[in-house]
Amino acid sequence: MSWISDALTSSIGRKLSMSLTGLFLVSFLFVHLSGNFLLFKADNGDAFNLYSHFMSTAGIIRVLEIVLVAGFGLHIYTAIVLTRKNAAARPVEYVANGSNKKVTWFSKNMGLSGSIVLVFLLLHLQNFYWRYHNWDIPMVEIDGKEYKDMYFLVASVFKNEWWVNPVYLLGLLLLGFHLQHGFASAFNTLGLEHKKYSPIISRIGNLISVLIPLGFATMPLYFWLFN
Numbered sequence: 001m002s003w004i005s006d007a008l009t010s011s012i013g014r015k016l017s018m019s020l021t022g023l024f025l026v027s028f029l030f031v032h033l034s035g036n037f038l039l040f041k042a043d044n045g046d047a048f049n050l051y052s053h054f055m056s057t058a059g060i061i062r063v064l065e066i067v068l069v070a071g072f073g074l075h076i077y078t079a080i081v082l083t084r085k086n087a088a089a090r091p092v093e094y095v096a097n098g099s100n101k102k103v104t105w106f107s108k109n110m111g112l113s114g115s116i117v118l119v120f121l122l123l124h125l126q127n128f129y130w131r132y133h134n135w136d137i138p139m140v141e142i143d144g145k146e147y148k149d150m151y152f153l154v155a156s157v158f159k160n161e162w163w164v165n166p167v168y169l170l171g172l173l174l175l176g177f178h179l180q181h182g183f184a185s186a187f188n189t190l191g192l193e194h195k196k197y198s199p200i201i202s203r204i205g206n207l208i209s210v211l212i213p214l215g216f217a218t219m220p221l222y223f224w225l226f227n
């Protein structure tokens with residue numbers, strides 16, 4: 001079985017693993033964003049609270065959580081290994097010669113944008129995941145049953161702990177840049193080069209990189225500024 005571990009730890013194997021875990025994490029972002037839009041339903045947060053209760057108690061979600069943590073772990077670990085290998089293989093920085101227009105500041109600094117997104121994520125998990133499971137947050141009654149009021153928690157963090165909002169907005173901005181370059185390099189690595197379809201795929205990637213962070217940004221902005 002050593003050919004499997006050889007393939008996985010080869011440079012192309014690692015790039016493949018970066019791309020596939022990255023695309024998997026984007027699919028999580030889609031699901032997370034769609035569920036969070038329930039925050040805007042005009043029902044005092046009932047639908048969002050039922051959704052949060054399901055996300056925190058359903059067995060299938062516990063299993064998916066392990067897959068998600070593994071996905072994040074592999075993505076970050078592979079990024080560190082690849083960055084170190086690249087640095088060792090190229091101790092002297094390239095001199096920009098203007099011929100490679102695709103090299104932007106963000107494409108060269110995926111590690112930096114990824115690290116800032118990770119800091120945002122740790123703050124975010126403390127804000128909502130940790131508090132939901134470990135704090136005595138208020139209860140709410142829905143159809144005769146008691147649930148933890150996650151809607152209240154989200155609203156009060158964005159409203160009362162206002163300083164988290166700039167951190168969230170910065171994290172989301174960098175998430176956008178990270179996604180934009182990540183999409184481009186994932187499709188490159190997967191070899192999905194096609195004269196007709198590549199420009200379309202690249203445009204869809206750009207659009208998603210703007211829409212996902214913008215969609216999430218509406219949430220802190222809504223509670224901070226309009227509530």
Ligand code: HEM
Binds near residue numbers: 117121220
């Ligand atoms: C800014 C708007 C966001 C809001 C209002 C929000 C809200 C929440 C809430 C309430 C939870 C607790 C569990 C749940 O109900 O699902 C949660 C968990 C989580 N969030 Fe977010 N989130 C936001 C953005 C993000 C972003 C941009 C990421 C990733 C970069 C992210 C990653 C996660 C992860 C990994 C979890 C734990 C896994 C889970 O329980 O589903 N969230 N979020």
